[in-house]
Amino acid sequence: MTLTPNQRLTPRFLESLIVLFGLAACNQNISSHGKSYGGPTEAYVRLPSSLVTDKFVDASGFIQDHIHSEHYAFGYLQKAVLDKLPQTQQQLITELNNYEWTHFPHDLNTLRRLPDTETTGDYEEFHDFAAMTADLEQTATRFPEITYLEPGGLSVQGRELWLMKISAHAQRNDQRPKILLIANMHGDETVGRELMLYLIRMLTQGYQHDERITRLVNAAQIFIMPSMNPDGFELGQRYNARDVDLNRNFPDFVSDPHDTPANRAPETQAIMALHASHHFIMALNFHGGEVCFNVPWDTKSNARKSERFGDDGLLRNIGRQYADLNATMRVNHSGSFDHGLTYGYEWYRVKGGMQDWSIFYRESTHATVELSHVKWPSAAHLPRLWDENREGIIRYMEQALVGMHLHVVDRSGATLHQVNVRSSGHDRSSGNERTIHYASGVVHRPSLTQMQTLEISAPGYKSETLNISPWQFTGSNYRELVLSKD
Ligand SMILES: [Zn+2]
Structure with a gap:
């Protein structure tokens, strides 16, 4: 049952x-x-x-x-x-x-409340929906060239699921790599929501002042949704306003393999629609209650290497880096946790989660970060939590720019469509492969290995195999690949 x-x-x-x-x-x-x-x-x-x-x-x-x-x-x-x-x-x-x-923090064994040590210093209070909206609108007004703020959908109670795009020429939807960050899908897990506001400020204010940020904003299209469940936040609850757990509400390739938005929560439908308009190369979603980096799958066992996500090696490497950069995360070492890094299912099974759906059905590379032991801590903790996660988040986004960036054309130079890219796994021992389908002939394939074999094909054309090393994408440095007719 x-x-x-x-x-x-x-x-x-x-x-x-x-x-x-x-x-x-x-x-x-x-x-x-x-x-x-x-x-x-x-x-x-x-x-x-x-x-x-x-x-x-x-x-x-x-x-x-x-x-x-x-x-x-x-x-x-x-x-x-x-x-x-x-x-x-x-x-x-x-x-x-x-x-x-x-x-409040508690001892998990004795169930006693623990003293909250972090109560001093300068900090901002949490932003409720009105304050978050005002903050985002101000940023969009102040940085019109590199921001585009839109409602990514509406919640049950009619609140906008604000989606802030940050990119050079943000109004233009083009072919540069797309990155998606989503927080607060569980309404009472609130740290990610604030960190997304900090991140938006850092990216906008740092543009043309900080070299790394400028490079990122020039080369990538970054989409940030600080709150996927604004009703849950206002109500102070995990669920949406119809008591749906949004992270159990997505099509699940094991238990509910019907990739349709029908009969799902409006917040879930909004994320599904967003993925229908954009192919996100890299994605992260943020939760709270634990401090770890969670990699797929959530819905089925990862015990057998051959059953793992095809980009297991890539994601575990980035996760390792993220966890090592976070002082609280890297000491989290018990049960399924390897110094802050865990497979989802081996921690606990989630059916209908967003991470697995986005990978399996929308060919993204998506992981889940748990930011804080206390889901809704005193705002005094936020500056430290931002410090702990800032570098990890930046590096995760930067990874979308390191890899193979191809423009696949026919002999006349016209861009091909419906291109498939098959790559061998990053973890050689796993033997995993992954094929990603690109609707247009512009391919971004993140990679960490020195040399990777890619097989590129398009309907009606002869496939090509490339042995290729990754490079840093700057916004236009594609390598052209010509496919000949079958
Ligand atoms: Zn959660």
């Missing part, structure tokens, strides 16, 4: 659950659950990791949270489900005050 991404917990589903657990019928109406802050129908709980098997998650609808310890899992469970679990299991589960746990 599995939950589809849109199905949280219907009475019919509960009936089947009750049958599964051999329980008496439950009279409570649980077709809609409450808000995450001590809502009437949902509990925020800690339970032993050993209890959290795939079977348990499928049967109970447990939504695991990012907070992680060697012995415990944290997350959301319907109270009706909790009440009907066998006594032996109930005794192992502790209900927690979600507000407390979202805002």
